[in-house]
Amino acid sequence: MPSVTHIPVMMREVLDALDVQQGGRYVDCTLGGAGHAEAILERSAPGGTLLGIDADPAAIERGRERLARFGDGVRLVQGNFSDVGDIAMQMEFAPVNGVLMDLGLSSFQLAEERGFSFRDDAPLDMRFGSEGLSAAEIVNEWGEAELADLIFKYGEDPASRRIARRIVASRPIGTAVELAKAVEQAVGRRANLKSHPATRTFQALRIAVNQELASLATALPQAYGLLGFGSRLAVLSYHSLEDRIVKEYIARESRDCICPPALPVCQCGHKATLRRVTKGALTPTLAEVAANPRARSARLRAAERIAVAA
Numbered sequence: 001m002p003s004v005t006h007i008p009v010m011m012r013e014v015l016d017a018l019d020v021q022q023g024g025r026y027v028d029c030t031l032g033g034a035g036h037a038e039a040i041l042e043r044s045a046p047g048g049t050l051l052g053i054d055a056d057p058a059a060i061e062r063g064r065e066r067l068a069r070f071g072d073g074v075r076l077v078q079g080n081f082s083d084v085g086d087i088a089m090q091m092e093f094a095p096v097n098g099v100l101m102d103l104g105l106s107s108f109q110l111a112e113e114r115g116f117s118f119r120d121d122a123p124l125d126m127r128f129g130s131e132g133l134s135a136a137e138i139v140n141e142w143g144e145a146e147l148a149d150l151i152f153k154y155g156e157d158p159a160s161r162r163i164a165r166r167i168v169a170s171r172p173i174g175t176a177v178e179l180a181k182a183v184e185q186a187v188g189r190r191a192n193l194k195s196h197p198a199t200r201t202f203q204a205l206r207i208a209v210n211q212e213l214a215s216l217a218t219a220l221p222q223a224y225g226l227l228g229f230g231s232r233l234a235v236l237s238y239h240s241l242e243d244r245i246v247k248e249y250i251a252r253e254s255r256d257c258i259c260p261p262a263l264p265v266c267q268c269g270h271k272a273t274l275r276r277v278t279k280g281a282l283t284p285t286l287a288e289v290a291a292n293p294r295a296r297s298a299r300l301r302a303a304e305r306i307a308v309a310a
């Protein structure tokens, strides 16, 4: 097998969005291959420190090797970023100058044949770590209606009912290739389709297995809670469902009043706690996408913690 690397996405934009400072303290919630983490440590040297978190123990091991030269400046914890507040408190790692989330999975995980790719002739697992239900359990044990709802909600696939019916008829499904085949049988393979017909079903299962949307929604306010004034939160997302959560969180926290527009006078008393750093979402350059096709769907949003107006 050719050696695998994970190319960090939108590296320059991420470092700029975080406004990495010499001697600063950073949390990387999604260590992965530790590419962003390494660059943050380099740019914050001398004196910069980083707490790296990943659900995947293999990412933590890789990070230990890659970041060894930074010595005590690096702390690594295997865990879910939905606990980032507690993890940072336990490590006495707050306040921080920046928090990064680079969502989804790494090229290492894709290459490890855990069922993330429809080409994997390997057990359908899809867990970032080792906790919770595997994709095989969902596919083989959930009812047809539940499966259809899942594929519609998290995969946004209009053919969800047909796909769910075919999945149930094809049980037991053991591998990713078998699942991909069942989806293809349900919807056919149109030559003009840019992506594999099972792409949306795989996305839906991955989101459900790792509770990706709930973890993100829980993590954002915790990440904010770790920031000092003037410190930054940066999030790279790869599909519209997670980007929407980030966008709405930042939009809400950047506004002084969140009352319904119909109310003539503010009754909520909500105060802005964030200032948007990116105007809308930043996307990778065409050159980056050409060099690293996995960057193509990336959206970067960032915000800075501000003092609440009296």
Ligand SMILES: C[S@@+](CC[C@H](N)C(=O)[O-])C[C@H]1O[C@@H](n2cnc3c(N)ncnc32)[C@H](O)[C@@H]1O
Pocket (backbone or CB within 6 Å): 006, 007, 008, 009, 029, 030, 031, 032, 033, 034, 035, 036, 037, 053, 054, 055, 056, 059, 079, 080, 081, 082, 102, 103, 104, 105, 106, 128, 129, 210, 215
């Ligand atoms: C896209 S990779 C990060 C790549 C990294 N920025 C780099 O430069 O190599 C995403 C990583 O986040 C981890 N991850 C995804 N969801 C997580 C969660 N809820 N908690 C902790 N880690 C998570 C995955 O295991 C994966 O290793």
